[in-house]
Amino acid sequence: MTNLLPYNTFGISAFASQFVEVSSVSQLQSLIKDKSFSEKPFLILGEGSNVLFTKDYEGLVLKNSLKGIEVTKEDENHIWVRAAGGEVWHNLVMHCVNKGWGGIENLSLIPGTVGAAPMQNIGAYGVEIKDTFEELEALNIQTSELEKFNNEQCKFGYRESIFKHDAKGKFFITSVTFKLNKKPILNTSYGDIETLLKEWNIVKPTIADVSKAVIAIRQSKLPDPTVLGNAGSFFKNPVIEILQFEKLQKDYPALKSFPAPDGKVKIPAAWLIEQAGWKGKRFGNIGVHEKQALVLVNYGGGTGKELIDLAYKIIDSVNGKFGVVLNPEVNII
Ligand SMILES: Cc1cc2nc3c(=O)[nH]c(=O)nc-3n(C[C@H](O)[C@H](O)[C@H](O)COP(=O)(O)OP(=O)(O)OC[C@H]3O[C@@H](n4cnc5c(N)ncnc54)[C@H](O)[C@@H]3O)c2cc1C
Numbered sequence: 001m002t003n004l005l006p007y008n009t010f011g012i013s014a015f016a017s018q019f020v021e022v023s024s025v026s027q028l029q030s031l032i033k034d035k036s037f038s039e040k041p042f043l044i045l046g047e048g049s050n051v052l053f054t055k056d057y058e059g060l061v062l063k064n065s066l067k068g069i070e071v072t073k074e075d076e077n078h079i080w081v082r083a084a085g086g087e088v089w090h091n092l093v094m095h096c097v098n099k100g101w102g103g104i105e106n107l108s109l110i111p112g113t114v115g116a117a118p119m120q121n122i123g124a125y126g127v128e129i130k131d132t133f134e135e136l137e138a139l140n141i142q143t144s145e146l147e148k149f150n151n152e153q154c155k156f157g158y159r160e161s162i163f164k165h166d167a168k169g170k171f172f173i174t175s176v177t178f179k180l181n182k183k184p185i186l187n188t189s190y191g192d193i194e195t196l197l198k199e200w201n202i203v204k205p206t207i208a209d210v211s212k213a214v215i216a217i218r219q220s221k222l223p224d225p226t227v228l229g230n231a232g233s234f235f236k237n238p239v240i241e242i243l244q245f246e247k248l249q250k251d252y253p254a255l256k257s258f259p260a261p262d263g264k265v266k267i268p269a270a271w272l273i274e275q276a277g278w279k280g281k282r283f284g285n286i287g288v289h290e291k292q293a294l295v296l297v298n299y300g301g302g303t304g305k306e307l308i309d310l311a312y313k314i315i316d317s318v319n320g321k322f323g324v325v326l327n328p329e330v331n332i333i
Helices: 025-033 035-039 089-099 193-199 207-221 242-251 269-275 304-322
Strands: 015-022 042-045 057-064 069-074 078-084 133-140 146-150 171-181 229-233 286-288 295-298
Touching (some): 015 025, 025 035, 269 304, 286 304, 295 304
Parallel strands (some): 015 057
Antiparallel strands (some): 133 146, 229 295
């Protein structure tokens, strides 16, 4: 039995009956081919920054520790960088920023591993990994063969990919390749990036400046999981029909919206949760963060059961007030 407390950013104590650190693809293949592998459930774990353990895990936890970053190809304008699935995402971002390769600097400081990034097409500050994603390699758990997925095959959407649907639980992502720009095109229009760069008197920002701005903004807004247990945004921003939005806006003129595919609109879950009165509320060892209503927190000693019960209460209350159903972004285990 292994306590998963050090392996999830919520800081939840939950025991796994078996725990193996995977540091090579051949080790993973041998594990999968072993007769006993199919006898129990398995869970792939990166940094545990997007999971909530609601009970002990009666199965095998495969902790991804595959390492390595390499350039696989380059031309005059682009560079293709492949990173192993167990690399820490922010380390990859810093590696690329330091080299001057642009495209993922807006995704600085997102916790987690490279291998988990395609799962929900991680995104922040107007950028998603799908914008620079070239391909990934994943081990098919059934066949123990490596397979490649290109951008289209991953079916990326807002916090979505094929790995949360048809391919769920069927693949272990071993590496991801990004196509980055040697002549970076900056995206500073989102959030407070531009304001901060101006405050810093930076007229011609570099990707390193953008990265620094993103880091500063994130540090000022989001709780650091090493200090306060959390998994970032607990809920996704709901995507609703335009008609429903227009009706809601009549009652709530302050409600904002952002364009979403198929003529729908995305509305901020944080605003809905705050209006429903949950922001900053504490219930014993758990609660809703005081600065960011989307983030549920564990003050220490809280359980996954307590957190999921709170999440359901928030879902019910937001649905009751606005007729909008929130969906968790965090993977509930
Ligand atoms: C403070 C904070 C801020 C955050 N901000 C953002 C943000 O701005 N944008 C954003 O998109 N996310 C954000 N997140 C969520 C999180 O950082 C991402 O979802 C990240 O990609 C999770 O990586 P991980 O390695 O921790 O995955 P884990 O939590 O370990 O796993 C997540 C899911 O992916 C599966 N998985 C993990 N690795 C693999 C693999 N190699 N192959 C197949 N399946 C795998 C797991 O089984 C699980 O279902 C934030 C989290 C925190 C704590």
